[in-house]
Amino acid sequence: MFRRLCTSLSLSSISKTNSLFAFQNNPIKVKQPQRRFHHSLSLTPHFFSSNLRMNHTQTAAVKKAELLRSLEASLGHAFDSNPVCPPPNPLIIVISGPSGVGKDALIKKLRESRDSLRFVVTATSRPMRPGEENGKDYYFVSKEEFLTMIDKNELLEYALVYGDYKGIPKKQIREYMAKGYDIILRVDIQGAQTLRRVLGDSAVFVFLMAESETALVERLVERKTESREELLVRIATAREEIKHVKNFDYVVVNAEGKLDVAVKLVESIIDAEKAKVQQRSAVI
Ligand SMILES: Nc1ncnc2c1ncn2[C@@H]1O[C@H](COP(=O)(O)OP(=O)(O)OP(=O)(O)O)[C@@H](O)[C@H]1O
Numbered sequence: 001m002f003r004r005l006c007t008s009l010s011l012s013s014i015s016k017t018n019s020l021f022a023f024q025n026n027p028i029k030v031k032q033p034q035r036r037f038h039h040s041l042s043l044t045p046h047f048f049s050s051n052l053r054m055n056h057t058q059t060a061a062v063k064k065a066e067l068l069r070s071l072e073a074s075l076g077h078a079f080d081s082n083p084v085c086p087p088p089n090p091l092i093i094v095i096s097g098p099s100g101v102g103k104d105a106l107i108k109k110l111r112e113s114r115d116s117l118r119f120v121v122t123a124t125s126r127p128m129r130p131g132e133e134n135g136k137d138y139y140f141v142s143k144e145e146f147l148t149m150i151d152k153n154e155l156l157e158y159a160l161v162y163g164d165y166k167g168i169p170k171k172q173i174r175e176y177m178a179k180g181y182d183i184i185l186r187v188d189i190q191g192a193q194t195l196r197r198v199l200g201d202s203a204v205f206v207f208l209m210a211e212s213e214t215a216l217v218e219r220l221v222e223r224k225t226e227s228r229e230e231l232l233v234r235i236a237t238a239r240e241e242i243k244h245v246k247n248f249d250y251v252v253v254n255a256e257g258k259l260d261v262a263v264k265l266v267e268s269i270i271d272a273e274k275a276k277v278q279q280r281s282a283v284i
Contacts, residue, residue: 096192097208098238100220126164202282207248
């Protein structure tokens with residue numbers, strides 16, 4: 001192979017000394033390449049007609065084109081410009097963590113920075129909070145409507161959380177994945193456990209946590225959406241939930257005032273997952 005390469009290189013340099021157009025009538029007989037890899041670099045009389053003296057960049061381009069052609073000639077076929085790796089599978093990313101840790105805030109930022117991500121809107125029977133939008137933050141449905149969705153097997157998972165139902169409609173996930181989008185799911189720890197049973201290792205599970213219990217409680221208090229009693233329940237639950245971190249693939253700390261750092265880390269996780277040789281392959 002090395003000798004063949006040398007031969008073709010020396011042949012190409014000979015043709016160059018004779019004439020710049022000489023290799024248009026290349027004497028080397030090769031099988032016609034099926035697809036030309038470097039059309040844009042091929043020499044045509046037009047290329048030189050307007051400017052007979054080539055500058056340094058043009059000369060380098062010609063040399064490169066010539067070398068590529070001679071390599072193709074030696075190999076007997078054109079280089080393949082198709083991607084070497086198949087496109088990565090659509091990914092399901094499950095974001096979970098204690099109440100008030102910043103799941104919604106993180107997902108909002110992720111959606112702004114990544115076009116390839118689609119957020120699957122959770123259906124819930126809880127009342128709408130100020131600033132929330134139906135169909136954007138959640139699908140707000142009545143308890144009766146939610147129970148009908150359960151009966152029809154329309155939910156990937158559901159749970160009764162603090163007296164309200166929350167669940168993930170399957171339809172949206174299927175539609176987005178068919179279009180090649182990555183899916184981001186937001187669930188509490190109970191929901192993540194159910195999803196792990198349903199999806200196994202076919203999805204990526206990310207546990208979001210605050211840097212300390214104090215930080216978590218302060219965040220919840222500042223949000224002003226829970227009563228004193230509700231806060232106590234959420235704090236007690238968070239203490240239990242933290243024990244489930246071992247069932248997740250990744251843990252991300254969302255430290256006070258450092259939401260952007262947490263977002264970047266989740267983006268890196270997505271990038272790393274996309275570069276995996278053995279891709280996860282979720283079927284809903
Ligand atoms: N890194 C951070 N630093 C300071 N405040 C934050 C940070 N991340 C989120 N917050 C704020 O903390 C509060 C709770 O966040 P968020 O509502 O996103 O939590 P959550 O995990 O979705 O809660 P829940 O599960 O109860 O819906 C919000 O007011 C949010 O703006």
